[in-house]
Amino acid sequence: MPELPEVQTIVNDLSGTVVGKRIESVQVFRDAIVQLDPERFVNRLTDTVIRAVYRRGKYIVFELSGPLWMVVHLRMTGKFSVQPSPAPVHIHNRVIFQLGDRQDMIFNDLRCFGTIDLTEQIDKYPALNQLGLDPWDHRLTAPGLYKVLQHRTANIKSLLLNQTIIAGLGNIYVSEILFDACIHPDTKGYQLSKKQVTQLLRSTRTILSDALTFNGTSISDYRRVDDKQGTFQNFLKVYGKAGSPCHRCASTIQKIKQNQRSTFYCSQCQQKKRSFKRLPA
């Protein structure tokens, strides 16, 4: 569900509603979500104050007094909402944080893929340290990305989904980015030219910025903290558009499976370039 623009929107919403609040009590309804003993989880969180909320890749990090950090991943269907306490009962509510001002911060997750963990050393948290650069990080450059992709034999679609290369992209935006950059999703990493990689990075930043401006893409599950929808779904050019005419050339948008996941693209605009490049050593 949530990719970088959705996670950033949620972080922005939470920053405006829960920062400065004290966690008075915590209820865990589904133990598997919490990555440590639930009783210990509750004890360590109780009476901490939320100092800040920020994003790294698709992870949400709550900086708490202690100091302590709560690291959350929404996976496919995780959501946060903030409601007056006591919040109405909902079968998919997995963890409820009761805040000091009679507000509840609720973690709701239909599929239970989401995770919530605690750490006292955020700098040494493995999942975050394994992430690649964020798309807007100035250290992420076209020559640098080209160099990485040159040694890769996988298709560019799955390489863009790989969070250790660039952090934050998911299935919707990768299709949109490759369409914007006119790159065929089955192009192998090493087959991309410098020019294509430059365009790829430019498209990545443009698409994500636009999606963030519209508070993300609400197709089925994703909702903001106040339950409002994002609106970028109104601007998608290829994702979920199989059979529709291409915005650029009017030929039919195709749907294929790559590594068990759907990819949407225009076979006219995104042609595989004939390449004589050798396989990487």
Place this chain on the structure above:
DNA sequence: AGCGGAACCTGTCGGC
């Protein structure tokens, strides 16, 4: 090392 496939869990939708 890096790749592709299966698995994790729950719900919805379309076809027969």
Place this chain on the structure above:
DNA sequence: TGCCGACAGGTTCCGC
């Protein structure tokens, strides 16, 4: 109507 398979925005683990 009912059943069954396919599919869903993500990640991790496993075998090759």
